[in-house]
Amino acid sequence: MEKLTLRDLAGPIIKSIDSFNFLLKSHHRRTTAIAYQLGKQIRLNNDELFELVVAASLHDIGALSIHDRDQLTQEDVITPLPHCIMGSCMLAPFAAFQNIAQIIRNHHIKYYESLQISNKKAPFQSHIINLADRVDIFLSHDSHNPNLKLKTMNKIKANVGTIYHPKVFNAFEDLSGTDQFWTEINSLDISQIFLRIDSDINFELSLDNIVDFSLILSRIIDYRCHFTAAHSYTVAHLSGLLGEYFGFSSEKCTKLLIAGYLHDLGKIGIDPSLLDKPGPLSDQEFNIVKQHAYYTGQILNELNSSEWFLEIITWAERHHEKSDGSGYPYGLDDSKLDVGTKILAFADIISALMEDRPYRKKLSIHTAFEIIRNNMASFISPGMFQTIERHGDQINELIIKCQAHTLEQYKISTTY
Numbered sequence: 001m002e003k004l005t006l007r008d009l010a011g012p013i014i015k016s017i018d019s020f021n022f023l024l025k026s027h028h029r030r031t032t033a034i035a036y037q038l039g040k041q042i043r044l045n046n047d048e049l050f051e052l053v054v055a056a057s058l059h060d061i062g063a064l065s066i067h068d069r070d071q072l073t074q075e076d077v078i079t080p081l082p083h084c085i086m087g088s089c090m091l092a093p094f095a096a097f098q099n100i101a102q103i104i105r106n107h108h109i110k111y112y113e114s115l116q117i118s119n120k121k122a123p124f125q126s127h128i129i130n131l132a133d134r135v136d137i138f139l140s141h142d143s144h145n146p147n148l149k150l151k152t153m154n155k156i157k158a159n160v161g162t163i164y165h166p167k168v169f170n171a172f173e174d175l176s177g178t179d180q181f182w183t184e185i186n187s188l189d190i191s192q193i194f195l196r197i198d199s200d201i202n203f204e205l206s207l208d209n210i211v212d213f214s215l216i217l218s219r220i221i222d223y224r225c226h227f228t229a230a231h232s233y234t235v236a237h238l239s240g241l242l243g244e245y246f247g248f249s250s251e252k253c254t255k256l257l258i259a260g261y262l263h264d265l266g267k268i269g270i271d272p273s274l275l276d277k278p279g280p281l282s283d284q285e286f287n288i289v290k291q292h293a294y295y296t297g298q299i300l301n302e303l304n305s306s307e308w309f310l311e312i313i314t315w316a317e318r319h320h321e322k323s324d325g326s327g328y329p330y331g332l333d334d335s336k337l338d339v340g341t342k343i344l345a346f347a348d349i350i351s352a353l354m355e356d357r358p359y360r361k362k363l364s365i366h367t368a369f370e371i372i373r374n375n376m377a378s379f380i381s382p383g384m385f386q387t388i389e390r391h392g393d394q395i396n397e398l399i400i401k402c403q404a405h406t407l408e409q410y411k412i413s414t415t416y
Helices: 006-020 027-042 046-058 066-072 081-091 095-105 124-139 146-157 166-175 179-187 190-195 207-222 231-245 250-262 265-269 283-303 307-317 339-353 365-379 382-389 392-413
Strands: none
Touching: 006 027, 006 046, 006 190, 006 207, 006 265, 006 283, 027 046, 027 124, 027 166, 027 179, 027 190, 046 095, 046 124, 046 190, 081 095, 081 207, 081 392, 095 124, 095 207, 124 146, 124 166, 146 166, 207 231, 207 250, 207 265, 231 250, 231 339, 231 382, 231 392, 250 307, 250 339, 265 283, 283 307, 307 339, 339 365, 339 382, 339 392, 365 382, 365 392, 382 392
16 A cells, blocks of 8 residues: 555545535535634644644534534524534544544633633634634625625624634734635635645554544444444445455455445435435435435545555445446446445445334344345346355344444434
């Protein structure tokens, strides 16, 4: 594997997720542009600035529903804590993001509240994001409207020393007199900002780091609904196991694990109400949901400059293709579908059938295998499925363990 830094991986992925985000399209980018300029004005060191930018670019990942989004886009957020804690819990397991998780946990903290706790519990960067986030909401996407700019300044100024940190406000007031500040809210993208910061936190990633980061990304999708909380985790580990059955090397099985974590990343661009609809989708709704595979490819293709990632991208974006060309999003036939793609396809189907859904209870592995054998295997690979069936007991044991582990993690994340 060629050398890959945290910035090389996180920057393009975070930028692309923001552009496809159904719930908060471009809000993370604009908030990051504001926070970055404030951090520079305050003269944070490069490590503090890097953590600020990562935290700002992910600060609302704990907002999992349209209801959450509607709350956060109000001028006064009544109950901000749930999405702050959820976002923090998603990121905390990744060692490099420990401080970033703490920043996100407190990014709606009021200045007067922070006076009662230590800086370690409420990092200064949290105050920067708090103000930057509200500036973007108050501007309503129109940073060139002079009336809105004045109203935004007045709303912030009226709450300095209570809601907003005086030092952050002073930086905002200084910057607000420049055209550059307002222009860069809409013109700076996240990858550009990352390139401007030379930080020691931007370390070279190990394979384990990439796996851990992929797991974080999977939770952005799966934690939107308790029905899918364990899905990508199960698909990932099942794909790795199936890779062993088909003679894949250890490294290639790890690629399958990562592809499993990332295979549904494109669902960030789909209305969550369709993904957990308690009944059958209409044809129009199904056509919308099908777009997630294409979005997954578009997001992950930000990494196509790394040859090591090419197989992962291919497997993830093609996991809904079928050997007769009737799949999606590209309508590819069997000549374009390699064994890795088919492994991920089987892992996805098996995992989904053995999970609860709003419209049915989870199926046993015997029932799931019967459905696949009679209705689905012929569209992927009947021969491969025969091999898979011979390992039914081991697969069943793995799925039970994956679901139990992930649902426990999800329960912890949603307990406030």
